[in-house]
Amino acid sequence: MYVFAVILIAISIIAYSRQGVLGIFLSNLAGFLFGKFAVVVLGVFVLLSVLILINKKKQFISRRTIVAIILLLFALFLYSALDSITVETGKEILDAFLENTPKYFEEEITVPTYGGLIGAVLLSISTILVAKTGTYVVLVALVIIAALLLISLDSFKQAKESLKKFFTLPEKLMNMGVDEDQNEYEYYEDDYYDDHLEEPVIQQKYAGALDYETPSESSGKSIFMTLDPEPIAQKDNEVINNVEIISDTTVVETSSSITESSVYRLPGINLLDPIGGRTRSSVNQTSAREKSTKLLEILSNFGIEAELIATHIGPSVTKFEIKPDSNVKVNKILSIQDNIKMELAARDIRIEAPIPGKNAVGIEIPNVESTPVKMKEIITKIPNDKKNKPLMLVLGKDLLGRPVFCQLDKMPHILIAGATGSGKSVCMNSIITTLLLRTTPDEVKLLLIDPKKVEFTQYANIPHLIGPVISDSNQASNALKVIVSIMEERYEIFSATQVRNIQTYNEKVQQYPEDQTLKHMPYIVVIIDELADLMAVAGKEVELSIQRITQLARAAGIHLIVATQRPSTDVITGIIKANIPSRIAFAVSSGIDSRTILDHTGAERLLGYGDMLYLPIGEPSAIRLQGVYVTDEEVVRIAEYCSSQRKPMYDDAFIRLEGVEGNEGTAVITAIEDPLFQEVKDYVIDVQKASTSLLQRRFGIGYNRAARMIDLLEDMGVIGPVQGSKPRDVYIKKEDNE
Template sequence: MSSKTKKSTKGRKKRNNKPSEINKEVIGVIIVSFGLLLLYSMNTATSGILVKLIGEKSWQLLGSGGYLLPYVIIIIGILFLINKLDIYQTKKTVSIFIIFICLITLFDIKFLPTIDGLEISDRIRISMEASLLSFHRSGGILGAFFAYLFLKLFGVIGSYIILFTILTINILYVTNTSLIFLIQNILKSIISIYETIVSFLKNISNHTNTSKSRIKKKTNKSKTEENKTKNIIDKNETKIKDNKIKILDYTKNEYKDNDTFEIAEIEKPEKKNIESPKENTKKDNESENHNLDSIAVSENEYNDYEYPSLDILQKSDISSNKKENKIILNNAKKLEDILKNFGIEAQVTQISRGPTITRYELQPAPGIKVSRIVNLSDDIALGLASSDIRIEAPIPGKAAIGIEVPNIDKSTVNLRDVLETKEYSDLESKLSFALGKDIAGKPIVANIEKMPHLLIAGATGSGKSVCINTLITSILYKSKPDEVKLLMIDPKVVELSIYNGIPHLLIPVVTDPKKASFALNWAVQEMNKRYNLFAENSVRDIKSYNSKSQKDESMTRLPQIVVIIDELADLMMVSPGEVEDSICRLAQMARAAGIHLIVATQRPSVDIITGTIKANIPSRISFAVSSQADSRTILDMGGAEKLLGKGDLLFYPVGASKPKRLQGAYIDEKEVEKIVSFLKKDNAADYKEEIIENIDKDINTEFDDTDELLPSAIELIIDEGQASISYLQRKLKVGYSRAARIVDEMEERGIVGPHEGSKPRKVLVTREELDN
């Protein structure tokens, strides 16, 4: 029963809503009809008796207000029809009538602005007569009544002030609009009308001028128009909505010096041809003490050294795509429209088309916060139908915001394209390397001496290993083996082993993680030896020492050393303490000694790139990473997680305010093999046996730090044929912990097998093998 009653009440409620809506419409129709009838009666001379009577009485009562009353009534009726006004909303209705009364009172005060010697009845009589005889200029009976009261109380000026105040307050209440907003809209309307008139007059004058010029120069005009239409696509300046947009296309080498920052400094104006360099021969000098014989070099040893030819490398096939230019211009228009839809006024001032991405430089209107545009990154990507975008806000050195959008057709920047540039050939430093091209297509080269150490991070397949190959190859094209020596550490075995046998290597590529920590330790010892040598010769750095060695025959020139680590994570897993200590010491002090670090990893997490390592390696290169947390670890800011991979990188050198986005140079593995074969053909590897012996000696020293009972334990388990902790406890009369350590040491040396539960361990060597 209860459910039925609920349903019935709901039905009654729904049925009761319809008559109320119909009643409003009926009232609205009646009011509009009455207003039309009143308008007809007040503006028609020949009409019915009742209609004529209504018109006459309206003029007598309202005077000039009779013109307004029909329209006010019609507006109220329309508001009822569209459900914007309710019969119970008496406040707005009263306000409308107050506005009307204020207007007819003002009409009457203007008609007769005095009450001298008049009573209220005389004032009403004069206004009533004037409303019928003087073209309805007065305010009628109603206007005369209120005009007499206001003039009596406030005078003429005071009446105007009070009436206009009441009028303004009620208009604001009815329209529900701010006064400032209302004034602004009025001013905008006036300005737009003025601008429309001015532009119309200008168009008329321009039209007349062009028509005259067409009559005079008809044939010449047609030819010039044809030439203009052919050259529109090739021009770099295009207009969108009367706004000039400059397009910088990397395929046309249109970059300028102020478009990007200089990364490396030119130390000397002297230029050098990298294909066939010529240098003065120098006398063979004897090496100094302090065990520096292993790396001190004589310069005439490589006097006939031949650099690899650039013909080994491939050139990029760069061609301008006109279809791509049209897409870029359409995207610029879309970008402005997207921001306009969110209430942001901004203009695209310049477009820089790079090999992989295109940057649109936006100039927001005054008062627009940068954060509003940054927060719309997902909406902009959706509007442009792009996989992902990156926003640089603001662009360093410019009053603009950069919107970086991936290109549909991506281009490759080959290493040869950068090595052939003036930027690379002008750098005199032996540690200069080609990095790639920026968004505007400018070649970017860097100098490891100025960095002075570099940290590289990126996920698998992002281009990290290719970057290391371009770095090494650039050094090989710039330096002789006696000028720069390389110490490569590759725990992954397959990345850098291809360089084994080149004359620039100090020792073969280190692939054993345990040996790697000792190789880094050797670099620390070498640094200390060089500093002692500098102190004895009263010099501050390697550059001063080598310049002094040219005058002193007893001194031998020292080469610069670049330590390259490809995969720091593997080293940190094996011996984190020793590796971190060595890297930090080298990063803090090795610059002046001519030793530089290149550290790469595909795991830029805080346990691999520790705070101490980050603090001492200021220059960074980040390729695409998996998360924003990894980006913050390597760059101290987000952004690397939005890179596209395949060489797309952020370069953050020491001294820069923000990282710079580049497309890294690419070198194929076959090209690396050709360069290595060329170097090995005429120059044999000159490995320093002293360094290898020192590393092996350190490893053996570590193994010598063993338990004194280990030899006896080995003899026992070989005689027994099996090994267990309890057996060694009984025979050697030691505790469980010491016996367990002895078994673990034998397992590390490969003498016994791994743990097999309750079974004894297997013995893997025989007595003959042990004796040998």
């Protein structure tokens, strides 16, 4: 293709120059074929050849454009050939042109070329079919068809939108700074893609609106969902569970009336490590057959007759389902657990007697080889009807190899516990990574509390943060009080708007976009990495805040994920445990710790490295899973991608945590005590206008702080109330203030 383009350019240049014998011949040939528009045709050849050379794509120009160019050239040839008509019959026109063929190849051409051979042929055919008058009609039709092919309907739409924006721009410039109460959301779009982010911008509580389906409150389905009965890793290019991955990056467009930055691109799954082609281990299958036979022999030696009814090979554990005789006590099987472990030479075993809903006992034995569960494999298997749920989290695979998910707004809070090295931190990273991969900063806000100071450092600049990552235990206690304050404020808004929860409230926001008093509420997920440290510093205050959040915050869209590596009763108190019904237990050191988390033993038998027991709300017993494994490199790639999209915009209440006092969840210091208040008051009187966004821009403060000042100015009679789309009145004039 490239060679052809170079040859065509060379022929066109030689023909245009008319230098030498070859140049004269090629020029005469072009004139013979294309007539007096031969130069135009040679120019088109050169242009197309250059485009072929500079474009890597095979099809850089559409077929309709090629057809349009050909039709336009035919129209030119036909128009030029019309000058040669001396008779009415087409055959004589072609014969007259061909009689002068030798003269067209002389060094000096003495006869007119008109439309060339192509034009003569077209004119001959046209005059035979529709005569001379019809030829003019054909000529006009060719031009119109070519124009329609070149100018598509989309071009008309784009031109219309451009004109509309052009005529509305002066109006926007006139209104700028007047109706600023309607635009309380301030972003800096040009800064989102800076390689080096500046200091975070302080943000209001509620930002952005997205249209997503409200979770069904009346759904009777279980919290966990299982799919795909085969525990086999899929290759990258396979369609997993009939879920077609259209593209690696999803573009989310938000309403222009809510935020100036209209596009946020979700991280693509290409940022995750590839799955690889490893399938079910043949070593595990061979070992499972041997262990099943030996297991029945061991039971028989202890006088327990049983039959094997099923074998499930999971990622790290194989579960044998056995059905003992009806005269065998279940406790007898439990009593020989250590004997079975010794006879099978296993690291540890776990007996589930009986399996809930089955007439069988489950004996779980570690595999010879463990298969890691990759995030890329699981996140692509989220069911289509659950993809629009922003709080759908990825947990891992069960013993049948089926992916397991949890919907956080149905949980509605999670308690995670496990000893050091059990996989607790990886689980926390997988939860945060899932939220970053599936949600925008306008959908979900995160508050990360990291007393260990090293677990959440990679998330310091992600735009989903509602406040900076908190590592001081005293500030963490105050941050929980602010969350309580936000929860109470949301309930006041729900009461005023006559809705019951965040889902119906956001639906109402979508239904009435013209109502400026309704602002979209994002979900807030509070993640505490080490509860034990907080309880040691401010136990009563933390316990009270957690109690209030877990009891009341579900309808307000606030959810709590608490993790600890010391699951003792002084850390996981009865109040905390009673209000967090969903638990995840990793490997712990004793059965007492397991009972503290799950209310029964079993976690002390786990293997570590992501092996967990998951007890969702409403389930009678825990489910054993192999947790998703997310590498540090994957976490860094996803966090950096999100950070490059936007800067974190913090809520002002989380910047001034030292001002939070008392146990009632009071927010920051009052506006009247704010050192900026007098300056703000003087500024409003001086410029004779007031709005929350104006104060944010002028003084560089957050939405909450600016809103409190506006409310206080209204209470003091300095400014008037909100008047819909009209600006607030300023009652005190500049002269009176002086």
